[in-house]
Amino acid sequence: MIGTDRSRGTTLEPATVALNQLARPFLKWAGGKAQVYPALQRYFPPVAEVETYLEPFLGGGAVFFAYRPATAILADLNSALIVTYKTVKSNVDGVISELDAPSAQVTEEGYRDARVRFNKLLSRVSKLGAKQRTEFASLFIWINHTCFNGLFRVNTKGKFNVPFGYYQRPTIYSEVSLRAASEALREASAALVSYDYERVLGGADKGDFAYLDPPYDPVSDTAKFTSYTRGGFDLEEQERLARVVHDAVGRGCRVVLSNSPSERIRKLYGDFRQEVVRVPRSINCQGTGRSPVEELVVIA
């Protein structure tokens, strides 16, 4: 259906390389944690000690794909994102053949046409049949790699409105990574849900481990303005999250949380261990700012 430039990645040697070891994010995501994972990982419990891994702010899933827990509950409020993950998990062949079939070109016009089709499906994303879900997931992946900065933003009517990214021959996907991601999701029997984090963490218990990567508390006035006007997490949300985290920890769930090292976040988690890591990243949660930043890691 979509058809475009994409890489098939490296050739697999089935005898020597387990497909699931090649799993990595198949979406660009604001605030993606791929680069900071090595610094975060040292605060994680060994996977063998974890009964259920919970990641309620899944985004591009960089941490899940790197950590590789045996059982996982993966969630994000973005239902379009979750439908895409579910489809990659259950029908990766279908998604790949949609992505492979020749159609839309990576031009501004081709992008606009794809976005119209995407928005039609997005308006009833929870009611799509299997075939439409496959089309939707492949459109999501295609648009994610051709739009500006891989951002996901909808207007007040719920329509995706990110402009064309003007990339020269963008790589839309790697077949190897997409298949590996699908296998990793199936192997972890990943439950994929579009719930608010409170509902996900409400079920967390002793033996479980949750990694939390919420939209960050803004550090500067500009960032604050950007975040609040885009319906980002405000201080009340950060406070609600801190209460939910304290409750989960009280029940015996282990938690690692990333956020900005602002005074108020430090205070909200003042009773837990805190570390600062430096993060090289291309787009942050607000889609602005490109220089390395310091991030807070809360370990509980």
Ligand SMILES: C[S@@+](CC[C@H](N)C(=O)[O-])C[C@H]1O[C@@H](n2cnc3c(N)ncnc32)[C@H](O)[C@@H]1O
């Ligand atoms: C910083 S991003 C996570 C990035 C992710 N760690 C990665 O590596 O790509 C935050 C995510 O939280 C989601 N989100 C925002 N509010 C939420 C809520 N109340 N409950 C669950 N997810 C939420 C957003 O849709 C977004 O995908």
